[in-house]
Amino acid sequence: MTDTLLFLHLLAAASLFAAIVAFTALVLGARLELGTVRTFLTLWHIGLVGVFIFGIALAFDIDGYDVFDGWVLIAIALWLAAGWSGDKVPAAYRESGGGAAIPADVARIHWIHVVVVLLLLADMIGKPWA
Amino acid sequence: MIGLATIRPDEWDVPLFLHVLGALTLIGALALTMALLVPAGRDGSAASLRLALRSLTLAVLPAWVVLRVSAEWIADKEGWNDVDDPPDWIGIGYIAGDAGLLLIVVSGLLGWFALRRARADGDRPATGVRVAAVLIGLLLVLNLVALWAMTTKPG
Numbered sequence A: 001m002t003d004t005l006l007f008l009h010l011l012a013a014a015s016l017f018a019a020i021v022a023f024t025a026l027v028l029g030a031r032l033e034l035g036t037v038r039t040f041l042t043l044w045h046i047g048l049v050g051v052f053i054f055g056i057a058l059a060f061d062i063d064g065y066d067v068f069d070g071w072v073l074i075a076i077a078l079w080l081a082a083g084w085s086g087d088k089v090p091a092a093y094r095e096s097g098g099g100a101a102i103p104a105d106v107a108r109i110h111w112i113h114v115v116v117v118l119l120l121l122a123d124m125i126g127k128p129w130a
Numbered sequence B: 001m002i003g004l005a006t007i008r009p010d011e012w013d014v015p016l017f018l019h020v021l022g023a024l025t026l027i028g029a030l031a032l033t034m035a036l037l038v039p040a041g042r043d044g045s046a047a048s049l050r051l052a053l054r055s056l057t058l059a060v061l062p063a064w065v066v067l068r069v070s071a072e073w074i075a076d077k078e079g080w081n082d083v084d085d086p087p088d089w090i091g092i093g094y095i096a097g098d099a100g101l102l103l104i105v106v107s108g109l110l111g112w113f114a115l116r117r118a119r120a121d122g123d124r125p126a127t128g129v130r131v132a133a134v135l136i137g138l139l140l141v142l143n144l145v146a147l148w149a150m151t152t153k154p155g
Helices: A002-027 A034-061 A072-085 A090-097 A104-126 B002-004 B010-043 B046-078 B086-119 B127-152
Strands: none
Touching: A002 A034, A002 A090, A002 A104, A002 B010, A002 B046, A002 B127, A034 A072, A034 A090, A034 B010, A072 A104, A090 B127, A104 B010, B010 B046, B010 B086, B010 B127, B046 B086, B046 B127, B086 B127
């Protein structure tokens, strides 16, 4: 059960990373079809919800972990920040009809999103105050 | 396995962080490359093919290097390099990793030749690009299997 939850947790993370790679390409000037961007936005939503659900399930499932552990609370805060900052690039791209460059302020939010996700991953590995 | 994860030495954290980061970025970059190769093979879009080749060289290849180097680093830290008969999940990881480089190189060459032909003769890239898309799709599946093996640790 725990192994399956861990696999699903990482599969959701992979889905999230696929979207982040695609959104980074848009920020760097790549022009993708709007349908492709929509697909990656769906992957981003699936990944964001999946990492949370399976992450919380793992915290309940594993002896020695608790949802009120420091690293879990940090992860929830970072997850909320990732949720706020993650879908700005596809929204801006769709608004421009796929033709214009991503505005600088949206690009800045994207790089914050990337840092937040990296911190989330570091928190998962390091587990401070576990 | 999870019990072990909770008592994992701190010195394993950096190679493990890089390994997971490399794996997730590789899967993401492969998904993007495939999403670009499919329209390039279907519609003969040279712009999509050019982007797919950039994704392959600037995202897939660096992610593969991070994954592979950190895999060796963490295997060394955990002592798997000294084991004569390693468990199946290690073997699956090595197959996905080493076959991965071959598939990346072959796909890159197919894409590059198709793009060169399109530039020289104005041909629409087709068969080679479709083969490259299949190879990248295969590598994506291989990496998802490796992700399953790393988390469930069969054998």
